[in-house]
Amino acid sequence: MDKERIERAVSLFKEGYNCSQSVVAAFADQYGFTEEQALKMSASFGGGIGRMRETCGAACGLFMLAGFETGAVKGDDREGKAANYALVQQLAKEFIKRNGALKCADLLGLSSNVPIVSTPEARTSQYYSKRPCAKMVEEAAKIWSDYMKNRIKN
Helix, strand or coil: CHHHHHHHHHHHHHCCCHHHHHHHHHHHHCCCCCCCHHHHHHHHHHCCCCCCECHHHHHHHHHHHHHHHHHCCCCCCCCHHHHHHHHHHHHHHHHHHCCCCCCCHHHCHHHHHHHHCCCCCCHHHHHHHCCCCCHHHHHHHHHHHHHHHHHCCC
């Protein structure tokens, strides 16, 4: 496990970056991206994709990393697409196993009548105490680190 990258992901989240940005930026250099590029490309996926509380942003960051690793680059590459989709499904199952859900609203314990707003909450000690997001970021980074370690071993 790449402890420094996992710690970096959590640190980025605690610095105010969203969950997706935190995961992607911690591993960006492995794929030739600058931290700034990683932060921009993953910015829209925080808060369950645009703060709509859908798929967890940390999981979205994990899936972006999967695309960097196995994503098809030709439109007719069905085999490449299948390999990427299989990896995303494997990572999603592991994320659910570790966290209990993939949907942001479920992870946060939000009811369906909570209004969707675009304004993010202020990052205060109260915010961090009521949100499991730092744990989701940490788990996504651990899952990716474990995947990379096992991929290299095999």
